[in-house]
Amino acid sequence: MGQFLDERHVELKRRAHAWADAPGLESEEDARVLVAKLAESGFLRACVPAAYGGLRDKVELRDLVVLRAALGYRSSLLDTMFAMQGLGSYPVTLAGTDAQKQALLPRVVTGEAICAFAITEPEAGSDVSAVATRAVRDGDHYVLDGEKCFISNAGIADSYVVFARTSDDRHRGLSAFLVDGHANGLTTEPIALIAPHPIGFVRFRGCRVPASALLGGEGEGFALAMSTLDFFRTSVGAAAMGMAARARDEAIARVKARRQFGKPLAEFQATQIAVADMAVDVAASTLLVLSAAHRIDVSGQGSSVDAAMAKLYATEAAQRVIDRAVQLFGGQGVVAGAIVERLYREVRALRIYEGTTEIQKLVIARGLLR
Numbered sequence: 001m002g003q004f005l006d007e008r009h010v011e012l013k014r015r016a017h018a019w020a021d022a023p024g025l026e027s028e029e030d031a032r033v034l035v036a037k038l039a040e041s042g043f044l045r046a047c048v049p050a051a052y053g054g055l056r057d058k059v060e061l062r063d064l065v066v067l068r069a070a071l072g073y074r075s076s077l078l079d080t081m082f083a084m085q086g087l088g089s090y091p092v093t094l095a096g097t098d099a100q101k102q103a104l105l106p107r108v109v110t111g112e113a114i115c116a117f118a119i120t121e122p123e124a125g126s127d128v129s130a131v132a133t134r135a136v137r138d139g140d141h142y143v144l145d146g147e148k149c150f151i152s153n154a155g156i157a158d159s160y161v162v163f164a165r166t167s168d169d170r171h172r173g174l175s176a177f178l179v180d181g182h183a184n185g186l187t188t189e190p191i192a193l194i195a196p197h198p199i200g201f202v203r204f205r206g207c208r209v210p211a212s213a214l215l216g217g218e219g220e221g222f223a224l225a226m227s228t229l230d231f232f233r234t235s236v237g238a239a240a241m242g243m244a245a246r247a248r249d250e251a252i253a254r255v256k257a258r259r260q261f262g263k264p265l266a267e268f269q270a271t272q273i274a275v276a277d278m279a280v281d282v283a284a285s286t287l288l289v290l291s292a293a294h295r296i297d298v299s300g301q302g303s304s305v306d307a308a309m310a311k312l313y314a315t316e317a318a319q320r321v322i323d324r325a326v327q328l329f330g331g332q333g334v335v336a337g338a339i340v341e342r343l344y345r346e347v348r349a350l351r352i353y354e355g356t357t358e359i360q361k362l363v364i365a366r367g368l369l370r
């Protein structure tokens with residue numbers, strides 16, 4: 001992988017794996033505790049630029065990728081809490097004024113500000129341009145009204161980047177706002193998923209935010225959302241790759257130990273073929289993810305197509321690998337609390353959020369046919 005990562009990323013990867021191995025971290029289900037632990041570890045510094053307490057001059061995708069793969073290997077909730085600190089602050093890094101950056105980014109690193117990114121609505125999922133939440137200018141304030149759903153960290157976030165409509169133009173009518181999680185007129189309601197993940201509805205009823213909460217200019221919200229998602233999509237692939245690598249390792253250990261018909265499962269050719277298929281899926285995902293991250297960080301040639309391919313392939317491959325691992329475990333694979341059972345539930349959402357598999361295919365095809 002040397003052609004994609006330099007020593008800094010390799011060292012970060014080594015530290016992240018060693019840290020995430022700590023007893024108790026994998027089973028911790030309190031999202032706030034995990035953010036505090038991530039803050040203590042210093043890894044949240046990878047989410048913001050050095051000028052605001054971050055690790056590098058600019059946020060590097062290769063840092064996010066090695067960290068998400070290492071965290072995802074141990075706990076998908078740990079990975080989610082890390083990723084949301086990045087996703088929910090990156091629009092501020094990209095488009096915020098110095099005052100907005102000073103107010104938020106150092107608190108992202110210390111874990112004092114838990115972040116959220118709010119686009120999705122009941123009638124605006126894959127079609128982001130259908131966002132109906134309105135932001136109406138009233139003197140030196142905007143007044144927000146509308147409903148968001150499937151918002152990660154709803155209810156625990158201190159800071160929401162909210163995409164709302166300031167005019168009727170489908171794309172250029174969207175603007176982004178930095179909204180305090182404790183603002184009057186903002187309420188939340190949890191949604192229970194198949195795996196641990198703080199998520200829910202966020203409702204705005206006459207929620208007044210100062211005009212200084214506008215991120216970038218009016219009408220720049222759609223482009224800002226797409227730039228943020230383009231950047232983070234590759235890292236979703238990395239999280240999937242980490243989860244798949246864990247399933248592969250668990251399955252290899254199991255088939256060496258488990259005996260049937262007088263010998264270890266590992267000695268049956270059908271098992272060997274399954275293990276080989278898993279290994280190839282993990283290796284191919286790793287190459288796509290690292291090459292996309294490298295192209296986006298370094299060469300400036302990286303594009304939406306690279307990010308979409310990495311996310312699409314790695315999340316679909318992780319689902320295959322984890323399903324094979326469950327099969328190799330037999331009945332033990334579906335016992336509640338087994339590692340592969342947990343991975344089986346946790347990996348599913350990755351093919352849906354930050355753009356479904358089908359939407360990634362549209363991004364790839366449009367990029368190539370343009």
Ligand SMILES: Cc1cc2nc3c(=O)[nH]c(=O)nc-3n(C[C@H](O)[C@H](O)[C@H](O)COP(=O)(O)OP(=O)(O)OC[C@H]3O[C@@H](n4cnc5c(N)ncnc54)[C@H](O)[C@@H]3O)c2cc1C
Binds near residue numbers: 354356
């Ligand atoms: C765990 C989780 C966390 C999330 N976190 C956040 C968050 O923090 N912030 C946020 O804003 N959102 C978040 N989301 C929402 C997520 O981004 C959306 O669920 C996703 O974009 C899909 O939208 P939808 O659920 O409305 O599905 P729909 O858009 O209704 O899609 C349903 C199906 O139709 C397919 N489809 C849609 N359009 C097309 C098309 N043109 N061609 C072919 N097929 C199509 C889709 O691929 C999918 O299979 C999260 C979702 C989940 C599950």
